[in-house]
Amino acid sequence: MQRKTVLILGANSDVAKAALLRYADKGFRMIAASRSTDELQSFVSQHQRLKELVTILYFDAANFDSHAAFYQQLPEKPHIVVYAAGYLKNNEDALLDFPGSFRMMQVHYAGAVSILNIIAMDKENVRLERIVGLSSLSGVRGRKSNFIYGSTKSAFTQYLAGLRQYLFKRRITVNVIVAGYIRSKMTAGLALPESLMLEPDFIARAVVEAGNGFIIVPGFKWKMIYTILKWMPEQLVAKLP
Template sequence: MMQRKTVLLLGANSDVAKASILQYIQLGYRVIAASRSTEALRLFVAKEISQPGEVTILPFDATDFQSHAGFYAQLPEKPHVVVYAAGYLQPNEVALHDFDGSFRMMQVHYAGAVSILNIIVTDMGNDRLERIIGLSSLSGVRGRKSNFIYGSTKAAFTQYLAGLRQYLFARRVTVNVIVAGYIRSKMTAGLSLPEALLLEPAFIARAVVQAGKAFTIVPGFKWKLIYLLLKWMPERLVAKLP
């Protein structure tokens, strides 16, 4: 009998993570969904999943670094796949004058990810581990004046994952980064974003659950073009962007 695989979703209350839960369940995975908002997750699972027992819900706070070792140690089973989807957004003009908000973005997107993922990948007793996926952002591709603080935290996360991919290569553990554009979600609600470029959480989730061997995955044809433009655009043109 083929062994059922387990996926651990960290930051599982995000819209993309919730859509990923549904898609992983459809693929036959057992899901461990971890988030600070466990009550919101329970309501979601009760409403959307016919067999709620397929999902184990655990409390996880990306910014509570001291709790991460204990969190990992008490998992009901070690994961085959780990998805880091925790996110926090503070508008750039606010973050410029509010270091607490800036620091929280650093903690959620980078320091928290490094803390928990280091614990997971150094557990040499978990020979099931086969993939780690991080949800990053096109905001981390180039520094732009409208969102460089948020973008810098995503850039740091992406670079960490790039190195982690090389570190785990000999163990045949694949590391992917989802470099997403604008997503219609509770985090972006209220922002003035072009409707034609908004992507649905389920679309991003499909890129997560279907991740292959490539490191960088940019969902959506329009966003692939924007990614390439941002990556190679001369600095004098980047300076003119919002």
């Protein structure tokens, strides 16, 4: 039986690396795409089971003009696509540094729309069966502590919601992983509550085992927080950090 292929965009993130290992255990072939190809190559070389299954390619989410050529040069068209590219700028810094804010917009939203539109509109790829996007609870409600980062994740989630409807007739499933705090290199140094931290592999399991539902919130505590945030009155949201 032919192996299925998964394309992971932003494959150098901690969650994406954990997903590579999980997809390998399921026998997938993987195309791992990132700007950090040397780091990816080092990671793959440390895991014997990845060496014969992973192809590493250069991909820059913010270089929109390169996306069509990137997709056309893929060694094979994917059955599953995971968008895991991320960039974080502290909210106070982002308020004073528009290029930093714009980078988040490019990586989390504009870049995702650019490459995923290309992938979704390739109707010749009849093998495409699923698109999974890694979003954040920061995008559920606007909060004064992280509303610039959160707005980019909110836009990404809404894009995926519409894409899910658009692709429904072609029987292509679209999922969004709405994650809480992840212990990763992106959050290193931030003062986050230890009791709410999630390991990258826990999120990766949600990615790899995504079912038919659209919004997937890993972790019982974060499911509760998601529900509270979603329905909390504006007066109370304003009092949050």
